[in-house]
Amino acid sequence: MSSLLVDGIGELVTNEPGGESGPLGIRRDVALLVEDGRVAWVGPSRDAPAADRRLDAQGAAVLPGFVDSHAHLVFAGDRAAEFAARMAGQPYTGGGIRTTVGATRAAGDDELRATVRRLRDEALRQGTTTMEIKSGYGLTVTDEARSLRIAAEVSEETTFLGAHVVPAEYADRPDDYVGLVCGPMLAAAAPHARWIDVFCERGAFDVDHARAILACGQAVGLGVRVHANQLGPGPGVQLGVELGAASVDHCTHLTDADVDALASSRYDCMCADSLHTTTVATLLPGAEFSTRSPYPDARRLLDAGVTVALATDCNPGSSYTSSMPFCVALAVREMRMTPAEAVWAATAGGARALRRDDIGRLGVGARADLIVLDAPSHLHLAYRPGVPLIRQVLRNGVLQ
Numbered sequence: 001m002s003s004l005l006v007d008g009i010g011e012l013v014t015n016e017p018g019g020e021s022g023p024l025g026i027r028r029d030v031a032l033l034v035e036d037g038r039v040a041w042v043g044p045s046r047d048a049p050a051a052d053r054r055l056d057a058q059g060a061a062v063l064p065g066f067v068d069s070h071a072h073l074v075f076a077g078d079r080a081a082e083f084a085a086r087m088a089g090q091p092y093t094g095g096g097i098r099t100t101v102g103a104t105r106a107a108g109d110d111e112l113r114a115t116v117r118r119l120r121d122e123a124l125r126q127g128t129t130t131m132e133i134k135s136g137y138g139l140t141v142t143d144e145a146r147s148l149r150i151a152a153e154v155s156e157e158t159t160f161l162g163a164h165v166v167p168a169e170y171a172d173r174p175d176d177y178v179g180l181v182c183g184p185m186l187a188a189a190a191p192h193a194r195w196i197d198v199f200c201e202r203g204a205f206d207v208d209h210a211r212a213i214l215a216c217g218q219a220v221g222l223g224v225r226v227h228a229n230q231l232g233p234g235p236g237v238q239l240g241v242e243l244g245a246a247s248v249d250h251c252t253h254l255t256d257a258d259v260d261a262l263a264s265s266r267y268d269c270m271c272a273d274s275l276h277t278t279t280v281a282t283l284l285p286g287a288e289f290s291t292r293s294p295y296p297d298a299r300r301l302l303d304a305g306v307t308v309a310l311a312t313d314c315n316p317g318s319s320y321t322s323s324m325p326f327c328v329a330l331a332v333r334e335m336r337m338t339p340a341e342a343v344w345a346a347t348a349g350g351a352r353a354l355r356r357d358d359i360g361r362l363g364v365g366a367r368a369d370l371i372v373l374d375a376p377s378h379l380h381l382a383y384r385p386g387v388p389l390i391r392q393v394l395r396n397g398v399l400q
């Protein structure tokens with residue numbers, strides 16, 4: 001059994017009870033022992049046990065690895081020209097998804113696999129130690145199943161998004177496409193997926209189709225997530241709460257009833273700040289940045305008691321970033337989150353959105369997924385935007 005002692009820590013973000021006030025459970029003058037890929041001990045530096053190896057953080061901040069709970073990595077091609085057109089004034093409609101579907105279907109497995117791994121590695125270098133990956137650019141039985149198979153090679157958090165858009169060949173018969181998604185496509189996808197997701201939005205899937213698809217997924221044991229209320233107000237958020245979704249994602253256009261529905265899913269989780277919502281609101285500011293759209297109002301959700309996560313939405317159309325530090329900086333600057341709230345949302349919040357209690361925190365028993373910043377405090381993630389601040393990353397206790 002090999003052990004590693006992390007010491008010289010300037011500030012340890014634990015997301016656990018017992019630290020300084022605020023959501024991050026910050027502790028100082030502590031060391032952390034890793035054994036067998038898990039956190040085995042956290043305590044005062046002077047009491048640190050002996051270990052086989054030592055990692056000296058040299059006064060830097062140590063945080064849980066980022067948990068990116070929303071990403072679309074299985075695709076081919078890019079849409080840089082579409083981005084340029086948007087920046088020249090064209091609105092985002094979501095229609096470009098079909099462009100990527102065509103390129104993805106035409107690509108070989110190795111090409112898709114190389115893209116997934118390249119983006120996964122890019123995210124890891126920026127401190128992301130858990131990354132959810134969706135299908136949704138295949139939209140045939142074969143292409144959705146292979147997308148998830150390839151995603152599952154690098155992540156245990158895989159999501160079947162056959163209901164991303166109605167593909168062109170079904171444009172005039174969406175009911176038939178919903179039948180395909182709930183039938184043979186789900187059967188082929190489910191063995192490789194933990195979650196099911198639907199893009200519930202005007203131009204994608206209406207509430208009845210979305211409810212039917214999510215219910216089919218639930219019936220075969222998949223957890224529910226929803227793309228909701230991104231482009232305008234709609235029923236997606238309330239549908240997600242109704243179905244007990246782990247997360248409703250985007251939440252850019254919310255009515256008071258949507259916020260109330262999310263807040264009403266509060267429960268006592270017996271954790272640090274004791275109350276959380278069953279359905280997390282996952283905000284994806286990279287999408288608003290890349291589509292030049294108004295940002296979601298995180299403050300309104302937080303003040304209502306809703307649990308908030310931050311994720312990248314990494315995809316070639318509306319948010320081609322894999323950087324959680326970038327999302328933290330956007331959330332602080334544009335969404336009225338404090339730096340502590342944003343860092344919590346990018347770590348513990350993401351873990352809650354994936355219903356995981358072994359990641360997103362640094363307490364005894366947690367997976368030893370952690371990052372050492374090139375900075376003395378978590379504040380620098382928002383204070384120094386665009387700067388490569390991730391000095392070291394440990395995943396399962398292994399230096400990457």
Ligand SMILES: [Zn+2]
Nearest residue numbers: 070072227313
């Ligand atoms: Zn998305």
